[in-house]
Every structure is written in structure tokens, then in C-alpha cells.
Amino acid sequence: MKGVTRRRFLRSSSVGLGLGLAGGLAGCAASMKGDFAPKSGRRVVVIGGGWGGATAARYVRMADPSIEVYLIEPNKEFVSCPFSNLVLSGLRTIESLTQPYDGLRRRGVKFIHESVTAIEPDTRRVRVGEGYLAYDRLVVSPGIDFQWEQIEGLPAAKDSVLHAWKAGPQTVELARQIQAMPDGGNFVLTVPPVAYRCPPGPYERICQVAWYLKANKPKSKVIVLDANQNIVSKTALFRAAWQAYPNIDYRASNKVTGIDTSTREVRTDFDKVKYDVLNLIPPQRAGAIAVQADLAGADKRWCEVDHVTYESVKQKGIHVVGDATIGLPVPKSGNVANNMGKAAALSIVSLLNGQAVPIMPPGNTCYSWVSDREAIAVVNAYKIENGKVVQIEQKLTPAQSASVAQRAEGWRQSIWADMLS
């Protein structure tokens, strides 16, 4: 309530006489000095240019071009996590998954390639570098960060132990290490406990690395240490796909508890496992800025949101989308983030225009490549009942096929355009 009062005060000051304005804002002189892009009309600021944030920025501009949109994203280009497991098997290049933000610029989205250092909900500003940017509504799409401290020895080794769970340089480096591994070497992949980004992602990665090793290093093994009791997603389809890869050694309920890079070993509760190449995917939480801005719950992991508008239940005027959210019966997938970005954008446009917010339930189409030419899929459709997202149905492809892989390729093209064009 304090924030509302202060906002009201600021608003009335700014339309007041010059004398009152100067007097009223004297106390804020330092922060006003840092207002590097003074707001002249209605403005939406988006933090994060991934699947959720890029989509949100695009759809605000599509639905109402009179609203100014700033997108704050440190990376100059978009790199797709979906399809990045194919970089590890050498079937795609990281360049083929990298897209410019030019399409969004053409729609009038203004970019700041920096990191947000703080969010100030009371004054509706975000801090970037030494300055501030004011907003009417804020979209926070921060993705995930890692809970390094959950694994003994990892905080000290986090710069050399690869997660490759954010597509980019780590993906390329992991592919290089796999290629350089001697035949007979062990590739060890660890799966974090749910909830984590992209539930089927580790299992698709296992397929891709196993496919590559089977063809190129037949004496090598893929050892999987899964913190979960079973394959988390598309279970039967992955089990069927793994029939083709006898080089997979899958160990369920094997949670990694520690790492020693000097002896090249990871520890579980039961034993120690030697690796030649390690891909340790750590436990996860919402991107740091969301936790820092008190958008996450008591466990400081994920952000609870309204199921219709994606407004944070903790901070008014801030909408959280994508993998950082919790509480909806949806997976942390790119397609869901894309849907959340749209729904948040259209909710914001409706609210800023004094219109009723439409009901926009999400959907999830999720493909996994199980070889160089075949894929599987899971599809979830949802409705909204009494203000809550409820699943209508989940459907899986009956089997893996090249036809599903072709549709995966089509989906990739379409949804990239839906975010970035």
C-alpha cells in the first residue's frame, strides 16, 4: 500500500505546477538523474529475451503499437534451447539455432543489452547499470539459475563443470569434449530432481549422445545418474528408443551429492562414478533477478502467478512467465513459455486499455529427437476453470517416427517466427 500511495503522489506531482513538481521530486533527485529514458507514454518493460520474454515483447507491440516496449537482455542474439541437444550429436550447429532480434526491432521493440540489477516494485522502475527505467507493467522472464550449493564441491568447480542447460558456449564446449573423448571413455550425465527446465530434455540428450557414440566410439558408454525414480517425461517412448542404444547405462534414484574434479568422480549416496566427460545438470530455481526481487515463494525457488494474467501473487504490476513460474499444471517448456508470454502480453494490453482480460489457456507441444531422423512428442492442452489452469488432455505420439521429426522441424520454424518475426 505504501507503494501505491507513493505512486499516486508522484503522479499528482508530475501534473502539478512547476514549483510543486520541483519541490515534490527534490528527494528523488539522485534516482531521477539516472532516468536515462524518461517515459512519455505507456511503457512495458520486459526482462529476458528468451521464449517467454521475446514473445511477450512481440505481442504487446502487435496488440497495441502505442505502447512502448523495452526488452532488457544481455545476449545480443537469441539462442534456442530446443534443438540444442542436436548440437551435441553434431547434427546441427549452434549457429543454426541462433537468431537475431531484428524482427522485434522492426516492430519497435527497444533493446538494452544489459542485465537488470534490481527491480523496484514500489516506484515501478528497474535498475540497469547506474540508471533506472520506469514502467507501467513489467514482464519478468528470467529463465532458470542453478543451485550450485546443493552439490558438494560444485560451487568451486562450477566454471569447469558443464551444464549446457542454457544453449550457447557451454553447448559447443560439451560437443567438443564428447568428440574429443577417447573411444572407451565414459560420458556421465546427471539429471536433477524435478522441477527443472525441460523435463524430457535430459532423456533426449541421452539419445543424442548415445546415437553419436554408438556410431563413432562404440566402446564408450553413457552413464546416467538420475535423481528421479524414473524417466520424468515420455517414459515409455524413451524406454523404447533406448532399445537401440545398448551403450546407455541408466541408473534411477541416483542423486548426485558431490563432485571431485581432481579425481574425475561424481558421488551419489551409493557410490562414486568415474567420468571422462561430465555433463552435470544442477538442481534449479527461477532466474536470480526473480528471487532477488522477492517474486519467488518461501523456498526461494519458483514464482507463483495468477493463472490468467501471469501477474505475480507477491508483487502487483509484475508479470512472471516461463520456466521461473510454479503452480500451473504445465511443464517448463519453450512452448509453454511462448504461450505465457502471449497471455501476459494481451493481459497487460487489456489492463492498460481498461478492457476485460480475455481467458487464454496455455498449450504445450514438445518434440524430442531420439535419433538422427526420428522424434517423439507429447502434447498438452489446457482450459481455465474458476481462474485456474486445468489440463484437458495429454497425448503422446504412438511411436517414434521420421514423420514426427518432420513436424518437429516445422514447429521449430513456426514458433521461432511467432517469437522473433
Add this chain to the structure above:
Amino acid sequence: MTTTRSYSSTRLGALVPAAARPPLISKILISLAIAALALIAALGAAEAAGPLDDPAFAKVITCGACHGVNGNSKSDMQPIIAGLDAAYFKRQIENYATGKRPSPEMEPYAKQVQFLGVEWISGFFAAQKREPTPLRAQPEAVARGRTVAAQCVICHGESGRGDAARLIPGLAGQPPGYLAQQMVLFKADTRDPGDPLLAAKKALMRTIPDGQFPDLAAYYSSLR
């Protein structure tokens, strides 16, 4: 459109370089021009309908991830649904939802379309201008496909536009990958199996060798 979007004269005034300092008469003329521009902008903004003024726009946002903005898919496997006849659209949603037209992707989404209102959504896509696929087929494949297509014109028409009255869809400009896959499904009787209205079509498809489907698809995707 109940919302007013303000284009204040100060905002437009900012377009005039302050350093120019023109003489008084010019100042007056510029002020008048600014006032006129502001009026035009305000009228334009008031009249221009935003996408959200159509309630269906918010109902179709999920579709766009695969079928493209306004249903104009640019990919090879996802069909263009912009400009699709509403009755045909509704029939397909019904068939997907019941599993008569089996599709792991579309069965859940068809149920979502029914939840949101198939009338709204079919009407929205029917009203969108269709943009043919940007994918270019090999001219040789198109030429071969044209010969094979001689048997298809009775139903789909000389220009591949179909016949809405008989729920026969237009094939012109659809992505070739999608068309070829549907031919396979018809031939195998896995799309709408046992549907008597499709029996003759499927009998015809069985006379066409699989190897000719990509040519046929190339031909229809090339039509405008």
C-alpha cells in the same frame, strides 16, 4: 474501440528541432501543422481497430505457435489455416477431437478449441487473408505433379481451390510436406477411416504410387 490513445501535441512537438528557432510566422505555421497532425493522429488512433477488439484474437494465440500468425504457416509440415472455409474447419476440429482424424498434436488442441468456442475460432481463420507457402518447389516436380493432378480436378478444381459447398478444401499454396503426408494418410485409410464420403477419394489415392505424392504435393503447393 472505447479506449482513447493520446497523441499529445507536446509529443509531436518534440519532432520539431528546438535549435531551429524559426521566425514568428513560421512558428505559427508549424503550430498549426502540429495541431492538424495531432488531430489526424488522434482520429486515426480512435478509428484503427486493435487486434484485441476482435475477441477471437485472444482465442487463437495458441494456434500461432505452429500454424503461424493469423494461420499463415510458413513451415513445411503445418498447414495454412488462414482463409479456411469455416464449415470445413469445424468438421476437422470435430474429427480431431473424437479421434476420427487421429493426430497426437491436434486431438488435445481440438478440445481446447471447443472449450474456447469453435464458432469464434473457425470464423476468425476463415476471415484471414491466405498467404501461400513461401516454400518453392522444384519446377520439374511441379511439372510432373501437374500431369498426375489431372485426376484430382473433378473435386479440387482446375486451380486447386476446392469446393466449399461440398467441404472439399483448397490445396493451392499449402506447404508441400503437409500435402504429401495427408496423401499417405488417405491412402492408408488412417485419416477418417471408413468415412463413406471419402471412399472414392481414397480409392483414387490407392491408384497413385507413393513416389508420385511429392510431385503432386509440389504442384498443388505451387498453385496461386
